[in-house]
Amino acid sequence: MDYSVYLYSILSFSGLVVLLAAGLMIAERFLINYGICKLDINAGEKPLEVQGGQTLLSCLYANEIFIPSACGGKGSCGHCKLTVTSGGGPVLPTETPYLSRKEVRSGARLACQVKVREDIYVRIPEDYLNVKLFSAAVESTRSLTHDIKEIRLKLNDPPEISQRPGQYVQVQAPSPDGPVFRAYSISTPAHEPTVVELVVRLVPGGIGSTYLHNLHVNDGAAFTGPYGEFHLNEDPSVEIVCVGGGAGMAPMKNIIYTIYDRWPDRSCWLFFGCRTTQDIFYLDQFKELERKHSNFHVVYALSDELGPEEKWDGETGFIHLSVDKCLEAGVARQAFLCGPPLMIEAVTRVLEEKGLPPEDIFYDEF
Amino acid sequence: MSETSAWVIFIAAIFTNNILLTNFLGMCSFIACSGQIKTSLGLGTAVIFVMIMTTMINYVVYHFVLVPLSLIHLQFIVFIAVIAAFVQLVEMFVERFSPKLYFALGIFLPLITVNCAILGASLFMIIRNYSFIQSVGFGLGAGIGWAVAIVLLAGLRQKMTYSHVPKPFQGVAIAMIVTGVLAMAFMGFAGMVAIQ
Numbered sequence: 001m002d003y004s005v006y007l008y009s010i011l012s013f014s015g016l017v018v019l020l021a022a023g024l025m026i027a028e029r030f031l032i033n034y035g036i037c038k039l040d041i042n043a044g045e046k047p048l049e050v051q052g053g054q055t056l057l058s059c060l061y062a063n064e065i066f067i068p069s070a071c072g073g074k075g076s077c078g079h080c081k082l083t084v085t086s087g088g089g090p091v092l093p094t095e096t097p098y099l100s101r102k103e104v105r106s107g108a109r110l111a112c113q114v115k116v117r118e119d120i121y122v123r124i125p126e127d128y129l130n131v132k133l134f135s136a137a138v139e140s141t142r143s144l145t146h147d148i149k150e151i152r153l154k155l156n157d158p159p160e161i162s163q164r165p166g167q168y169v170q171v172q173a174p175s176p177d178g179p180v181f182r183a184y185s186i187s188t189p190a191h192e193p194t195v196v197e198l199v200v201r202l203v204p205g206g207i208g209s210t211y212l213h214n215l216h217v218n219d220g221a222a223f224t225g226p227y228g229e230f231h232l233n234e235d236p237s238v239e240i241v242c243v244g245g246g247a248g249m250a251p252m253k254n255i256i257y258t259i260y261d262r263w264p265d266r267s268c269w270l271f272f273g274c275r276t277t278q279d280i281f282y283l284d285q286f287k288e289l290e291r292k293h294s295n296f297h298v299v300y301a302l303s304d305e306l307g308p309e310e311k312w313d314g315e316t317g318f319i320h321l322s323v324d325k326c327l328e329a330g331v332a333r334q335a336f337l338c339g340p341p342l343m344i345e346a347v348t349r350v351l352e353e354k355g356l357p358p359e360d361i362f363y364d365e366f
Numbered sequence: 367m368s369e370t371s372a373w374v375i376f377i378a379a380i381f382t383n384n385i386l387l388t389n390f391l392g393m394c395s396f397i398a399c400s401g402q403i404k405t406s407l408g409l410g411t412a413v414i415f416v417m418i419m420t421t422m423i424n425y426v427v428y429h430f431v432l433v434p435l436s437l438i439h440l441q442f443i444v445f446i447a448v449i450a451a452f453v454q455l456v457e458m459f460v461e462r463f464s465p466k467l468y469f470a471l472g473i474f475l476p477l478i479t480v481n482c483a484i485l486g487a488s489l490f491m492i493i494r495n496y497s498f499i500q501s502v503g504f505g506l507g508a509g510i511g512w513a514v515a516i517v518l519l520a521g522l523r524q525k526m527t528y529s530h531v532p533k534p535f536q537g538v539a540i541a542m543i544v545t546g547v548l549a550m551a552f553m554g555f556a557g558m559v560a561i562q
Binding site for chain 2: 008009012013016017020021023024027028031032089090092093094117
């Protein structure tokens, strides 16, 4: 039996592929060269000059403007939306699933799909221009429940973050196809600017949560941020209502501690829905806060039947029922919801019945 | 080597041996992109160009590389690699020199990489022992034949949006049936010229 034919086949096929790849690379070198293009942000606010031929997202990234993106530029998350006023070419078929007709008319595009071929004019929300890339080290990790971990990241460079409660960061997680970004809310209050704490639930097969759950103390981590549109109402007479479920605790913890740092007497409610006593976390420290601040009220509710071993003297049933029971109608409020879509929908309905206008209800859905 | 003239092969590839309607190759993009005449014309044009170019390149690769090295068993994988690389190259060219055409073709160009009619044309050329000139005629004819078929179906499907198709037949089902009817109509050309 002569095996040399296998060797020849493999060698010649590899040779051909190398040749084709080299040819393509040379062609790319000469063909995809658009020279230097002007990139204008917010009508002259930040004029840049970039090498043409790259995507808008990578041009901005190279110039330290971090647009949120979860998929790493593959056009599958739709987060990197921004407005291109001119020079972006027509909307591509890869973008249309993520843009409504209204957005297309106003010039919204996905930055990862737009290629810079000529001078280009874009509008970027002011918040994104303040976003920075942070490098940090894990200060501590703590298991809160069987699948939820609290991870504290100590910032190295830059050493401080300026964030508003309710904002989130995008943690860079390695994956077989290059780094991906996953969004997590910041749970440390704004007056602790040197640390970013995350509350992460382990999703089976999830890239970001698996990575974060496997981090050890002193491991390095990188993230961009802060992102998020939420603005806490600065009027202390307005009551704040936080409703969370499952792992949706991080933004509320941030909001509550920020409030009691600034307004010790402000009225605030925290409702948190769990399934069993196993899922309860942070209850002790919120009870402690409740003792210190008479206007803070914390309500945890269990939705599943109690097991034979479990003891519970608090609320039971779904969390929107507790919200309905505890809150009076007609009080000036701002609400922040964080949890699964069905919970958000049910709680929004209850809050609207209590006379809260929809523009004062914010939510993080997951 | 086959004796038929290149001109006859060209005509036969369009009508009697239409690669789509007699061999049913390239059905996926045929069904998926035949909603509108405009898009199907764009895709058809791209297929014609890529098909004629890849049959020519594959002819050279086969007869001047694979045959001398007695590696003809590699023809499938080599043809696929050549087609993929060529489509990439064309995409770059079009993007650079005709952005308008690039945006008009959009995602169709990369789609052609996995169009089995393109690979089919290269393989038929080998099976039927065509000379270079015959291969050019065949590549061009097969491409035009494919484009004619998809534009015909697109025209019919556009008309069909105004007709009452029974619910179980709506969408792809009726497109398949119409394709079958089209194929039968093309059988009428069968006696005209013959290639094997």
